[in-house]
Amino acid sequence: MKELQVLEALKPKLTNIFNHLHQNPEISWQETQTTAFIAEVLKEEGVCFQTLPTTTGLIAEIGSGEKAIGIRTDIDALWQEVNGVLQANHSCGHDAHMTMAIGTLLVLHRLNVHKKGRIKFLFQPAEEKGTGALKFIEEGLVDDLSYLFGVHVRPIQELADGQCSPAIMHGxxxxxxxxxxxxxxxxxxxxxxxxxxxxxxxxxxxxxxxxxxxxxxxxxxxxxxxxxxxxxxxxxxxxxxxxxxxxxxxxxxxxxxxxxxxxxxxxxxxxxxxxxxxxxxxxAAAQVDDDAVQLMGQAIIETIGKDEMVPPIITSGGEDFHFYTLKKPELKATMLGLGCGLSPGLHHPEMNFNHEAIFTGIEILVKTVLNTLEKEGA
Known part of the structure; x- marks a missing residue:
């Protein structure tokens, strides 16, 4: 398929992007260099974007249309002790999430899907503070969305490497x-x-x-x-x-x-x-939409097969992603749970995972957007 060829060509670039983001973490509400780096990547690709006057983070768009399909990623890191030193650290996988959002954007941009509809990418700050999503809602940045999709890497306690779930039922x-x-x-x-x-x-x-x-x-x-x-x-x-x-x-x-x-x-x-x-x-606890889950599930099956798709997983962890549906009940949303061999666990200072899973995540997100565009255009 054409999207796989485009993704394959982008892998070296996306690997460099991930490495940069991983090596330059910034804590909540201080993601100035992260925002600037993402902006530079998008500028080089000729993608329209806007930084925000009152906060870190940015919004990027491709295509046109009254309503948009949204892809959201968190961009902040944790502050914790690593090898005896207090520092910012991407131990929750936000470096991977950003790379997947950028990769999805670049693949869709090169596929010229702008002719089929509008896709909006939200690079959201301060997820770890639980306040970034509320700021984006307050600024009206999701008012024009019909669907919103997210992604989160999952620890081995929840998903094995190679497995995926079409929803994460956070508490x-x-x-x-x-x-x-x-x-x-x-x-x-x-x-x-x-x-x-x-x-x-x-x-x-x-x-x-x-x-x-x-x-x-x-x-x-x-x-x-x-x-x-x-x-x-x-x-x-x-x-x-x-x-x-x-x-x-x-x-x-x-x-x-x-x-x-x-x-x-x-x-x-x-x-x-x-x-x-x-x-x-x-x-807020998760409130997911059945249509969004079905579209994400279809993309998972198309990417890794039915046997590797796990039903929506219940986790005691939290995510401010779910404020979007709590505050905007009409918004159809879900979050991809990405199995990637993540251990020892999320927020562990030495957290690690299979980086190849990033490309699986991109492929699933791309197909989810394409499936949604097809459904909306039917």
């Missing part, structure tokens, strides 16, 4: 930061203050006692707790903490959040301290 996530505000006390006179450490321990115990529907996966855990200083004879009255909430549905997430808020109020009253908190990010 909801909520990230909370807070502060316990009490009074310090001398180690010999604990009754004159409040121990933030003991309150933190009580908080962990109460969080572990939360009981919700066991048929819906959910969890809440403390991921940061900082209290005290260098003086071991001072009982700290203040502490900072972070919580990570997960639930497979948006409804159970709301129930979980209500329980957590009740725990804050209870401990505040019991220990006579103030507990201040804020929600730093909310991530």
């Amino acid at each position: 909801a996530g909520r990230f909370v930061t807070g502060e316990i505000i009490g009074e310090d006390a001398h180690g010999a006179r604990p009754h004159l203050g409040q121990s933030a450490i003991e309150i933190g321990a009580a908080m962990v115990q109460e969080l572990n006692r939360i009981k919700l529907d066991p048929m819906v996966p959910h969890s809440v855990k403390m991921t940061k707790f900082q209290a005290g200083g260098d003086s071991s004879n001072i009982i700290p009255g203040k502490a900072q903490f972070s919580l990570d909430l997960r639930a497979q549905t948006n409804e159970v997430m709301q129930q979980l959040a209500t329980k957590v808020e009740a725990i804050f109020a209870y401990l505040s009253s019991l220990y006579e301290v103030e507990i201040h908190y804020e929600i730093t990010a909310d991530i």
Whole structure:
């Protein structure tokens, strides 16, 4: 097929693109060089694009028409310790996602599909913060889309190398930061203050006692707790903490959040301290469209065969991609789950995967767009 010939010719260029993106990661909302690099690639190919005045990321388009088919990729990296050094790191595969989006764009551009319709590519920042999709929605960048497709590399715990799924049923996530505000006390006179450490321990115990529907996966855990200083004879009255909430549905997430808020109020009253908190990010659970899933599934079968297609996978991880359908219910969307031998796991500082899977992903995305154009034009 012609698209395979075009993709084969592009492989050296796409390999160089991936290597550059992998070696130059940037954290959320700071993806300035990443945006500039993608813009330069598109400029060289003669593809129309626009950078955004209020944020990083960019939008590219080929073809024409009132409604467009969208391809979305995330562009940010994580900040984590790698070999003893804190640094930006593409341990969630966004370098691969960007390469697949660019590859899909270039293949479709060279196939002259602009005569069949309009395809819009969203290079979205700050997925790891859970706020990038909301910014794109706020800016009206998806208002003209009828379909939206994404992709995410999957760990070996979910998909084997060579397998693919036409949908990823991500769960909801909520990230909370807070502060316990009490009074310090001398180690010999604990009754004159409040121990933030003991309150933190009580908080962990109460969080572990939360009981919700066991048929819906959910969890809440403390991921940061900082209290005290260098003086071991001072009982700290203040502490900072972070919580990570997960639930497979948006409804159970709301129930979980209500329980957590009740725990804050209870401990505040019991220990006579103030507990201040804020929600730093909310991530919606997946809401996928049957038509989009069918079109993606058809492309998977055409690319790797029916035996390698796995039904939609359920994962406790989160993705801000699903804000697009939560905020725009009329948008038909799904995300390709790409098996690529990824290990030890997503967000592991030494995450690695079979880079050849990038080209499989591009082929599937190209065929998904072509199938959708055919369906829309029928």
